[in-house]
Amino acid sequence: MKFHEALARTLKAHGVQKIFGLMGDANLYAVDSFVRDAGGQFFPVVNEATCVLAANGYARISGELGVASVTHGPALTNTVTALVEGVRERTPILVLAGDTAVVDKENIQSISQRDIVMPTGAGFEQLRTPETLGEDVAVAIHRAHTERRPVVLNIPVDFQWLDVDYEEPQGVWWVRPSAATPGADDLDVAAGIVASAKRPIVLAGRGGGQAREALVRLAERIGAPLATTLRGRDLFRGEPHDLHIFGTLSHEIASEVIADSDCVIAFGAGLNKWTTADHTLLKGKAVVQIDSDLEAIGRFEGVTAGVHGDSGAVATALADLLDEAEVPSSGYASEALAKRLAEFRVEDTFVDQSTDETVDMRTAILKIDAAFPQDRSLVFDGGRFVMHSYHLFHVKHPNDYVHTVNFGSIGLGLGNAIGAAQASDRPTLLVAGDGGFMLGNVGELNSAVRHGADLVVVILNDGAYGAEHVQFRAKGMDPTPSMFDWPEFADVAESLGARGYTVRNLKELDEVLAELPNRDRPVLIDVKLDPDKVTIPH
Template identity: 45%
Template sequence: MASQSGGLPVHQAIARMLLANDVHTVFGLMGDANMFMIDYFIRECGGTFVAAAHEAGAATMALGFAASSGRIGVCSVTHGPAMVNTITAMAHGVKASLPMVVICGDTDTEDRYHTQNIAQREFAIAAGAGFEQLRSPRTVAEDVATAIRRAVAERRPIALNVPLEFDWRDADGFEPVKVKFPEARALVSSSDDIDNAVGIIAAAKRPIVVAGRGATSAEARNSILKLAERIEAPLATTLKGKDLFQGEAFNLGIFGTVSSPAAVDAIVESDCILAFGSSLNTKTVSAGSFLKGKRSIQVNLEPAEIAKNFRADVGLVGDPAQVADLIVHWLDEAEIPPSGFRSEELRDRLAQPEPLNPMDNGDGTVDYMRSLVELDRILPANRLIVTDVGRFMLKVWTTVHVDHPSAFVSTSDFGSIGLGMSHAIGAAFGAPDRPAVLFCGDGGFMHGGLAEFNTAVRHNADVIVVVCNDGCYGAEQVKFHYKNMDFGTIRFDWPDFVSTAVALGGEGVRVQSEADWSIAEQAIRARTKPLLIDVRFNPTRLPLF
């Protein structure tokens, strides 16, 4: 349908801009300020629209899509309360550095007393997101392109505000524009910084090489492996670089507050940290204690990440692969011997498994760590792992593995529970060849998962939900424990999650004894719908943290 003047209406121009920029999936909820754009995007542009149960879920799905696909996530909502409902997701997206455009309808400018009228810009800015106003029907292409460019360049959500009165106006002279981004391939050439870095590495007796999410490409991984082998340094990753070196010799696993005891010992012994593609945040360096008494070198393609959290002795702005190759070149030129830190004694320490308890607790619950080991075994090998927030997540990070960091999505950046289900749905659309496995607590599932489980059913998303069910809010239970207080006020008699999952259109099984794991394994293999696995734990027998 044409605009009132016979040309292309604004809502159609917006849809065509999305298509021109390879956006084929939009998450959202329809309302009077966005329904015509979504309808056109589906019918005429061949796009996929994932209709969430709530705007908070829709925006979080777009973040999950961005996290698993490496592309921009797009969410569309109507005005007023719908836009406000996306704020938690926007704040999380800012902290997680995820590119997302939230296309927000806005109340007709002339309708001052409209019930849903609110200052939408202020809400977006308060969340830390960027804000772009669709200025006029003539500037649709430029304004949408600017929102997309900013989301990618700034690595955060951008709210694009579209006044309702523009919807059916003629986008005069509209031509779709594809946003182009330059390839970032900075290389550190000869400089004092590279000389200092090589000097620090040459003097190190116990160096450790750490890789973050910014150094997870195949090229970067290979170059970092060569460097670590050249200097005989153990390997580690940040949380978001999880499992990049899985299966490699002298792999310490995650470097940070969740490091294994053997890894912590090696980190404490080390005298040099060489970090690639990491911002070295406070959790990675254990509030600075893991850098104390050590020389440090930070390599990152993003200049803003250098010294963002802790100041390294040397900061190198450059492509991680090329910088690693350059360091190896100069070490070879100077005939620097390896450190010798990769000893047989260290290898044996790292290979020593942590002792496990029996599976059955004898009270209708199962052992937490044994359960995670079993889940690591029976879940699909090509899985995506998504973790909600809660006490349960820390051991999931270190025990349940993925084949590449891009297959791991943490929702902990803002510390909000309940974002996992929506992230998992978005991640399933972002990487449709992989099943998305969500680990969440019982409180987190009730907080946000319950509302969107049926969304996964309606859209046939390949999602497996593991509910770590201890019948309480676990993090609060820990704090009550430390204060010797009764934690009965944070215990809950939740509904039966298995029958709830079935009622919502999915499948469900319960695990509360060792014999139940074979049933769960069969359910995983035979699933035809979103599957919920309710694993029962005793809250007093879980690791405190």
Template identity: 45%
Template sequence: MKVHEVFADALLQHGADVVFGLMGDANLSYLADYRDRGGRFVAAVHEGNAVGMADAWHRRSGRIGVASITHGPALTNSMTSLVEAVRAGSRMVVVTGSTPLEPTHFQRLDLSASALASGAGFEVVTKAQNVVRHLNRALQRTVAENRPIVLDLPIWMIDADAGDQRMISPPQHASPQVPDPDSLDEALGLLSSTPRPVVLAGRGAYDAGAKDALIELAERIGGALATTLWARDLFAGHPSNIGIYGNLAHSVASSAIGEATCVIAFGASLNPLTTYRGELTRGKKIIQVDTDPGRFGWFIGVDEPISGDAKAVAEAMNEALTDAEHEPSTGWISGIQAALAAHDPHDDFRDISGVDTVDMRSASIVLDELLPAQRTVVADVGRYIRGTLPFLAVPEPRNFVGMGAFGSIGLGLAGAIGAAVAASGELTALVVGDGGLMMNFAEFSTAVRERLPLVVLTFDDGAYGAEWDKLVAGGSDPLYSTMVWPDFADLARAFGGQGLTVRTLSDLDGLPTLLEGLAGPLLVDIRLDPAAITV
């Protein structure tokens, strides 16, 4: 068999039944074989979006994502999405290929230098008879290293004889790390001496399956439950759940965070967004539990670091507290539970809707009610995030994909497409600004072609919002940040989807009808006043 045949077969044997990409000289042969063998190839308009789709597909499904692009400019086009995936710790393989062995080839590029510059790992197929061996290794490395691996399958090998090759499946999960007893004792001593603790779960805690153990721990120590944005809604429905810890917290959570004397974080990096650059942890004792010791103290100081698996550490703590017959103080948490039970999100703000614009917070509360409860939410980045994400719940953390690890706007639409493919018929809602949407609107055609049940919630202030705020702060005219866009609803219809323009909350009344049997993307253009955004 030829290399392109063996490689296509190996992808499917490894369970890679979906590949995102863009065809070119370096990959068209094996992609054609892959499709002939029954694999699903989701063709993107742009290589960067193909990588973003595979990234979000991994985050939503938990499986290794695969993107296939050609050589040279295909990889440079993908750099921003590749850095995003690196920063998010996504497990994925990006297959590219060296140009023909001709030093004057106009698409030549040092693939290894480009991959390493992004922070990704790099693997190169050394000879035709090793193609499966290197695919095996790339898949093994992305699991072991928790980062994307760029796999170079050189174009001059594609038609070579591959011989007989053997597939080796990668491990899907690392083995749990058991905590050091001395570290555990120190942390428990600190916990026992603090009156108002918060148990904070990050995405690492969710991935470790630590939910039940963390709830038990919070109940044993009389603590509140909180999450990072990426682990959002992990504790939804629990009476002690204060929700997102950080600058997206609601009023009750903000009060609880301010009163807390200790934070014990599981699988959370404690980055500046979670801690508000250290303001929300200042004066508190900090215990950090993580499998990666390199995270300890990276963003803020830590009193007690514990290297170990979130679930294993929480279970060990619960066992120790049981043995010690520890009795929690419940006065503080009882007050928080009462405040949470009485909390109404409308109480946290004053609606600032205009004559033909809406308050995005009010719109998000309505959307939360109108969209089906079983949904996936994907977010681009922008100032609208603070007025939208706190009000749009998800069933569990896996159903939230935040395309903001690198801080680049414009990655959300590709992420939403990848997540929608992974969600397999479940509604996916994208939260995006007008500027970020316009960066890659051509990819809307991919959602149409794939007939994805996708709702693009465009929070449209006709400006680059962060720049508006900074121009105002600097005493300059904020109108310099405004843009004149085409009508988004008309664009959506022109691309073969549906469109709805929202200037008043009542315009959302027709949304449930549009969602019935949705078999393609729907764009909802929610008009905002750039000068009236106060969050």
């Protein structure tokens, strides 16, 4: 058969069901074969960056390999920021990139594609010859899974119509990692530290997301409050001693409890500078770090003890060791603390500043969070709004949340949300700022419409680049250069086939939220904010 047909069948044989892409000279025939002959699904988008972002969002929600397809030259250079984001998020993504023919040295789209990819941190795999198709595809998929990053498979355009002998992939090229068995000595050291703690806290990151029951049991056993990193958000929601997010986003009660603690037992948490507030929150405390990723232990600073192992297995083993030694509970997770946490209401921490023309962002977030189905995928873009969004929006499980600001870029939310919406039958909620929405290619809203995504986009619209606006104001300068007279986003949404709403006050917000259960297409809600009333939590 032809090479492009063999490529499509090889991908399908490796379990690839969905590809996000933009067609061009070097990938159109393979994409066509993937749909027509292999029975796969192809989701065309407007910009090549979105191909990779959508693959990232899909992989994060589904837990499977994300796959993107682009053609050569400028198509690949358009993906650079998205590749960096995928690398830093440690997402397994296969990017099928066409390349110009070696003999066509004057091709206007010719560029050294390896040199484009390597600085992003993504992997690069060259498809060597038509005869090595099966092996090269398998190696690229293997690398994406095991290295947990995007891998670009570079495919010369002149291979497409060559004849090849297709062979069904044989054997197993990768397996899901199994739980690492903790060392007995490491467990004994960790157990000794935990046993001597008077005010311990159990902290979970995304890596501890599958061990909720075991972590709660350990916390109850040692009398420890529970907390999570931003990536582990809401893992312990509903538990009486849940402190919510540990770090720079902690609320006042959590901050007090964390400051007073003497031991942090971290499961699957990287302990970066945001979780640790530039490492100040761990100063003077014993730190026990447990992670199935050996490289994560002590990555950012030294810890008192490290245990390489599965979070659930280690938590269970520690609880058993403490039972055997009849170590008493610390009592730090007291009834008084549970009562304080139960009575804590975010609404009581601020005065609503909504008017007839603008909405207080904090109130808007709380209302939207409560009105939108709780079983959802949640995606944030980047921007000034995101700090409140991080701790006021919720998910049922950390795996339902897609993080998009690993590279500090705005504009990556919509692409990720399109992929997330194709990864499950749950609705997807994207929260973006006005600048990020525009930068992220507003035309992709039509991609969501065309693909029937159950997607609601909330734009928290202050009519400005917020981070720059607040800096101008802080120095007593005119913020006009940071402000924009955007088009009415609701009208833009309608023109792209979505349903658009404009919200200028709380009454209009309530009316729009009441309409959400009746949606039959992607929805955009443009919430008007006063840029001088957008606060940043401290």
